[in-house]
Amino acid sequence: MAITMCCWRCNADRPLLTDEEYQQVFRVSFMEQIRKYREETGMGLRQAQTDVGAAALATYERITGFKENNPFALYHHRLSLYGPPCDKCGKPLRTPAANFCAACSAPRRHANV
Numbered sequence: 505m506a507i508t509m510c511c512w513r514c515n516a517d518r519p520l521l522t523d524e525e526y527q528q529v530f531r532v533s534f535m536e537q538i539r540k541y542r543e544e545t546g547m548g549l550r551q552a553q554t555d556v557g558a559a560a561l562a563t564y565e566r567i568t569g570f571k572e573n574n575p576f577a578l579y580h581h582r583l584s585l586y587g588p589p590c591d592k593c594g595k596p597l598r599t600p601a602a603n604f605c606a607a608c609s610a611p612r613r614h615a616n617v
Contacts, residue, residue: 506568506583510595512606513580519568520583529563529578587612 506519521529530537537560538552543603547555557575564578565571572578592610604611 506570509589510588510607511577511581512595512596512598515579518572518577518581519565519570520581520586521567521578523584525567526582528562528567534560534575534579574604 506525507520507521508517510516511518511520519544532540534556537556538549540545541556542549542552545552546581549586560578561572562574564581572581585599587600587602589596590608592607592612593605595605595607598606599602599613602612
């Protein structure tokens with residue numbers, strides 16, 4: 505089951521996918537899936553985004569139990585993109601390499617310090 509954390513882009517708690525779960529949602533990149541779908545079906549870009557996005561959203565919902573409505577949001581609902589929780593406010597740091605919390609400005613306390 506996916507871990508729920510605050511997504512700073514959505515500004516809301518969302519289930520974040522592990523890398524293995526993310527691979528189930530996007531076996532290849534979303535853009536590559538759209539390109540291939542358009543070549544195979546002759547569909548326009550908007551319809552291809554809708555059709556391919558619906559499949560990604562259905563897989564995300566099956567894994568997490570959460571109904572997302574924007575397939576592009578799934579790109580950043582990936583646990584490995586975030587850093588550890590802030591020691592002060594508990595929100596995840598925006599990246600694994602972040603030195604301070606963007607939400608509360610608290611400095612990151614490194615494990616080796």
